[in-house]
Amino acid sequence: MKQFIYCILILVAVFGSAGCKKNDAKPEDAFIKVYDDSNGNKHFHPLGITTSESGDGYITVSAFDGWRIQIMKINNAGEFQWNYELPSNYVNAVPNIIKKNGQNYIICMDAVGLFTYVLKIDEATQATVEVSSFSDVLYPTYVYNSGQHIYLQNYDRMSFETGIHELSGDLTSVQNSGSVNIFTDVEEQIVEHITYTGDRIPFFISTTQSQNYIVMNGYYNYSFSMIFLNPDLSFAGVYNGEGFNTGATAISPLNGNNFALARFSYDNLYFNPNAALTPTTIDIASSIPAQGQSELDPKKPVLIKDLSISGTTYKAYLSSTRSNQLLISLYEPSGGTLVGKKYLGKNIPVVASDFIQTEDGGLNILVQAKIMGSIDRIALMKLSKEQLEAIVE
Amino acid sequence: MKLNRLFFIAATLLGSGTIHAQGKGYTVHRQNKVYLGISGGMNFTGISPTEDYRVLESTPQSTNTSEKTYEKFGENKGSQYGLYMSYSITKKLSVVFQPNFQTNSFNYRTSYMWQDTVNSSDYSIEMMHQQKVSSVYLPLLARYDFAVTQFSPYVQGGIYTSIRHHARKNIYYDNVIDEEVDKEKADQTGDADLTQHINKGNFGITAGAGITYFSNYFAISLESNFRYGFGKIVNDKNRYADYTGYSVQYLDVLDQFKMFNMDIQLTFMFPIDNSITLGILKKSRY
Numbered sequence: 166m167k168q169f170i171y172c173i174l175i176l177v178a179v180f181g182s183a184g185c186k187k188n189d190a191k192p193e194d195a196f197i198k199v200y201d202d203s204n205g206n207k208h209f210h211p212l213g214i215t216t217s218e219s220g221d222g223y224i225t226v227s228a229f230d231g232w233r234i235q236i237m238k239i240n241n242a243g244e245f246q247w248n249y250e251l252p253s254n255y256v257n258a259v260p261n262i263i264k265k266n267g268q269n270y271i272i273c274m275d276a277v278g279l280f281t282y283v284l285k286i287d288e289a290t291q292a293t294v295e296v297s298s299f300s301d302v303l304y305p306t307y308v309y310n311s312g313q314h315i316y317l318q319n320y321d322r323m324s325f326e327t328g329i330h331e332l333s334g335d336l337t338s339v340q341n342s343g344s345v346n347i348f349t350d351v352e353e354q355i356v357e358h359i360t361y362t363g364d365r366i367p368f369f370i371s372t373t374q375s376q377n378y379i380v381m382n383g384y385y386n387y388s389f390s391m392i393f394l395n396p397d398l399s400f401a402g403v404y405n406g407e408g409f410n411t412g413a414t415a416i417s418p419l420n421g422n423n424f425a426l427a428r429f430s431y432d433n434l435y436f437n438p439n440a441a442l443t444p445t446t447i448d449i450a451s452s453i454p455a456q457g458q459s460e461l462d463p464k465k466p467v468l469i470k471d472l473s474i475s476g477t478t479y480k481a482y483l484s485s486t487r488s489n490q491l492l493i494s495l496y497e498p499s500g501g502t503l504v505g506k507k508y509l510g511k512n513i514p515v516v517a518s519d520f521i522q523t524e525d526g527g528l529n530i531l532v533q534a535k536i537m538g539s540i541d542r543i544a545l546m547k548l549s550k551e552q553l554e555a556i557v558e
Numbered sequence: 559m560k561l562n563r564l565f566f567i568a569a570t571l572l573g574s575g576t577i578h579a580q581g582k583g584y585t586v587h588r589q590n591k592v593y594l595g596i597s598g599g600m601n602f603t604g605i606s607p608t609e610d611y612r613v614l615e616s617t618p619q620s621t622n623t624s625e626k627t628y629e630k631f632g633e634n635k636g637s638q639y640g641l642y643m644s645y646s647i648t649k650k651l652s653v654v655f656q657p658n659f660q661t662n663s664f665n666y667r668t669s670y671m672w673q674d675t676v677n678s679s680d681y682s683i684e685m686m687h688q689q690k691v692s693s694v695y696l697p698l699l700a701r702y703d704f705a706v707t708q709f710s711p712y713v714q715g716g717i718y719t720s721i722r723h724h725a726r727k728n729i730y731y732d733n734v735i736d737e738e739v740d741k742e743k744a745d746q747t748g749d750a751d752l753t754q755h756i757n758k759g760n761f762g763i764t765a766g767a768g769i770t771y772f773s774n775y776f777a778i779s780l781e782s783n784f785r786y787g788f789g790k791i792v793n794d795k796n797r798y799a800d801y802t803g804y805s806v807q808y809l810d811v812l813d814q815f816k817m818f819n820m821d822i823q824l825t826f827m828f829p830i831d832n833s834i835t836l837g838i839l840k841k842s843r844y
Contacts, residue, residue, distance in 0.1 A: 190794035197798045197805050199613050201620035205672030205681050237617075245615045511803025534806045536614075537683060540672060544806060551795070 194527065195549040198243035199534055199542050208541040209235070210361050211518040214531040215262040215269055218288050222246060223521070224262060225531055226271055227543050231360040232256040234273055236286055236293065241523070243545050247291045255282060255293075257359040259305050260368075260519070262286075263315060263336070270296065270336060272308040272317060274359070281305045281319065283336045297337040302330060304355055306383065309370035316370045318383055320355050327383040329370070329398055343398025347384040354409070364464060367414045367429075374418045378444040382413050391416075393444035402445040404453065412450050417469035417480060419498060425480040427467040428455055434463040436494070438480050439501030462487045465516050471498075472522060474553045479504065483517045483530065491515055491530065491546075495556055505556035509546060514538075526550035585706045585842045586772045588646040592830045593777065595642035599823025603634040603662040608790070609814035611797060613805055614670070622670045626687075626813060627737070629665040631820075636661040636690070642825045644701065652701040654714060659723070661692045662819055669735045670809065685731040685808060686739035691756055693720040697764050697785075707842075708772045715765040718785060722759070725752035727802055729810070750802035755812060760789035762818075779825040786818040 202209070210228040217224050222240040229235050234255055237248040257274040264270075269286040271293070281302040284293040304320040315332040317339075326344040333340050357363025366389070369382045378401060379394040389406040391413040406412030411430040418424055419439060426440040428450050435455030442453070461467075465485035472481035472495065479495040486492055491509040496502065509515075514535035521529050527549050534544035605628050612624035640658020647653060669684040699716035730744040768781025792812045804810045 190797075195795070195798050197613055197800065197811070198615045199806065199809060201614050201617055201622055203619060203621040203671075203673050205674050206676050239615075243615070245617050248617055248619075510800060510806060513803065513806045515806060536807060536809060537670075537681070538807070540681075547798070549795070552799075 190549075193242040193525070193547070195552060196243045196547045197544065198239070198245075199536055199544045200237065200239075200245060200248075201542065205540055208361070209533065209543045210541070211531045211533055211543045212258055212260050213262045213519045214521050214529060214545075215264055216521070218268055218286070223529060223545075224269055224286060224288075225543060225545075226258050226262055228258060228361060231362070232274075232276075234258045234271070236271075237543065238288065238291075239545065241525075243547060249291050249293070251284075251293060255284065257305065259307050261308050261310070263308055263310050265310070265315070265334070265336065272305050274305055279303045279322070281317065283332075296335075299330070299339060302328065302339070304352075304359070306355070306358070306366075307368040307370055311372045311376055311379075313376060316379060316381075318368055318370055318381055320351065320384065322350075322352050322355075325350055327381070327385055327392075329379070329381055329394065331398065341398055343394055343400075345383075345385045345392055345400060347386065349387055351384050365466065367412075367466065369413075369415060371416050371418060371424075373422055373444065374420055378422070380416060380424075380444075382416075388412070391450060393442075402443065402447060404442070404446070404448050404450040406450050414463070415467045415469045415482075417471070419480075425469050425482070425496065425498070425501075426453065426455065427469060427482065427484070428453060429463040432463060434458045434461045434467065434484070436482060437501070438482075438496035438503075439498070458484070460486050460488075461492065466518070468517055468520060470520060472528065472553070473526075474550075474557055477557075479557070481520075483520055485516060488512060489514050491517055491532070493528075493556065505558075507548075507552075507556045509548075515544070523547070526553070528553055584708050586708060586710065587649075588652070588703075588706070588772075589649050591646050593642065593644045593646075593827040594830055595777075595825050595827025596640070597642050597656065597658060597779075597823050597825040598639035599637070599821050601636045601638055601660060601662060601819045601821035602631050603636060603664050603817060603819040604631040605634075605664050605666075605815045605817060607813045607815040611811045611813050613809045613811050624668065624670075624809065626666040626668055629667070634662070634664045636663050636819070638695070638821060638823065640695070642827050644827070649706050650703045652703070654697075654699040654701045654716075656695075656697050656699065658695050658697075659692065660695050660720075660819075660821075661690055662817065663688065663690045664817070665689070667737070667739065668809070671735060682733050682735050683731055684733070684735045684737075684739055685729050685810075686741070686744070687727065687729050687810060689725065689727045689752060689812075691725040691752075691791075692723045693760070694723060695720045695785075697783075699764065699766075703770070709769065710772065711767070711769045712781075713765070713767045714781075714783075716763070717761070718764045719759065719761045720787070722753070722756050725756045726750065727752040727804070729804060729808055731808075747804065747808070750804060752802055754796050754799065754801050755793055757790060757793050760787045760791065760817070762787035762789070766821075775828065777827045777829070779827070780822075781825065782820060782822045784818070784820045787816055789816070790814055791817050 234251040238246040256276045281299045283296040307318040317330045328344040331341040389412040391404040393401040414427040416424040437455035468483040482494040516533040519531045530546040638660035644654040671682045697718035699714040701714040703712040729747045732744045764785040766783030770779040
């Protein structure tokens with residue numbers, strides 16, 4: 166009978182050890198946070214996320230009530246710190262928070278004059294400070310910091326042109342400008358875009374890796390096109406869309422004139438993680454070879470950025486499926502091979518707005534979440550380093 | 559109700575057995591005997607939250623608190639069934655191993671409200687989150703019988719470990735915040751798999767008391783045991799992995815907590831012996 170007792174004791178000891186397994190997860194490793202507002206009629210549209218000036222958290226910029234602007238600070242665990250709703254004359258913050266000399270800036274528009282403001286986010290006072298305004302730059306649509314220059318895209322409603330402006334280092338003046346002619350009035354689409362009453366238009370600016378060409382996605386020549394510009398902002402080449410129904414959705418530079426690219430064509434989305442483009446060509450966007458992504462929703466944004474996992478840098482595509490999931494697809498940058506995918510959420514209307522890699526090797530994804538099926542709120546989804554590593558395993 | 563009837567019948571049997579045994583004056587010879595049996599019953603689960611987690615972050619513009627209200631001990635009903643093995647070291651002291659499959663449930667309520675500033679038609683939702691965790695429990699107990707008669711009350715205590723098998727969750731919800739969600743009338747989500755949100759193993763202490771009726775060929779016990787688990791129930795690493803799909807839509811994330819439960823169960827057991835006549839009953843000297 167002693168054997169009987171020993172056997173039982175061994176069984177309990179073996180299974181008991183499973184219960185003693187150490188679990189050292191920290192609250193900031195992974196989380197989902199939805200930021201509340203008791204006003205059910207207030208709809209938030211997150212636009213961008215960046216590290217805070219003090220380095221102790223993150224700053225987000227979002228639109229609400231159509232085109233008004235809210236700035237919010239959160240800590241590394243996603244906990245709310247403060248928020249600030251800008252006065253109603255400042256509207257239409259454009260995607261990308263600009264970081265310059267450690268400080269964060271946003272570009273927005275005057276609600277009446279439609280011209281452009283540069284505002285500095287002052288974390289000490291939890292408010293913004295007006296840095297400059299450009300009365301000739303109407304309808305700002307996108308801003309991009311290439312590391313060497315800051316480029317601002319806009320739509321000129323008087324001349325029907327898409328403009329691009331190189332700002333000075335202190336963001337107080339325009340150093341150089343260029344434009345391309347649309348030949349038609351697209352103000353209605355622009356207004357729907359900035360007030361969130363229609364489809365969001367995938368405006369962007371980027372450069373080739375050596376910055377010998379600037380790439381701008383915007384209206385040009387009766388179409389929505391990807392336009393290449395020389396460093397002096399003169400026209401170099403273009404991949405034209407077919408009217409407004411095809412074009413590029415997002416790009417991220419690789420070596421030479423190669424880009425990781427996503428493009429749309431009517432109701433379909435296509436990815437090419439290593440597309441060789443010719444900056445001086447005049448071609449159509451749908452001629453760029455790319456793999457169809459039938460499960461993805463072309464009406465929702467696609468974001469492409471570098472993501473470092475276990476010492477390797479991948480091109481990360483963040484997109485939305487037609488069944489309301491977020492999808493992270495990781496591609497090996499040189500060959501463009503798909504190395505892993507991760508679906509986030511389950512049948513929840515979530516729209517990706519921006520993402521940023523965190524200092525601990527994780528990933529902060531800024532999203533718009535439709536909670537209770539109808540209330541649009543800012544949300545942050547944090548994936549831990551281990552969760553990212555699991556994608557490429 | 560069926561379970562209650564079963565307990566009633568068992569209690570009646572035990573009661574009549576006691577009278578019968580007292581009438582005959584038998585003693586029970588258990589030393590060095592092994593008993594094998596089966597057990598089944600119901601349990602009630604309690605939750606002891608240790609860390610509070612929430613999806614909805616409060617801001618100066620919010621009124622929602624995201625607090626969870628856990629249902630009382632008696633509301634969280636579950637069931638268990640399993641095997642019974644014991645070895646009597648002395649006449650009164652036994653070692654008991656009682657592996658069983660147990661389903662524990664725990665429920666909590668959350669509510670949220672948003673104002674409709676345009677149509678003056680506020681939106682409210684109250685949700686009852688119902689979780690069921692099924693585990694294999696392996697308790698090892700020392701049992702002390704107070705008597706060697708056929709009718710023997712006893713106490714027992716020991717340790718246990720449990721291995722989570724699976725867990726499920728669904729949410730009942732209505733649009734009136736009144737601290738009550740009527741499951742008959744409320745809408746409900748589908749059943750979602752919660753398994754990966756729950757830690758695989760747990761361990762703890764257990765203690766209980768009961769009464770056994772011994773006959774010549776079998777014994778029947780009615781007992782109640784209390785278990786307290788020392789391990790964390792929720793997997794911290796997977797807390798926000800949202801395997802249920804409810805995190806964003808229903809603003810749901812599990813707190814960290816410890817679990818305790820109390821069961822009431824019936825056990826039918828049989829003495830194992832090589833001889834044809836078991837002879838566990840001997841005439842009482844007194």
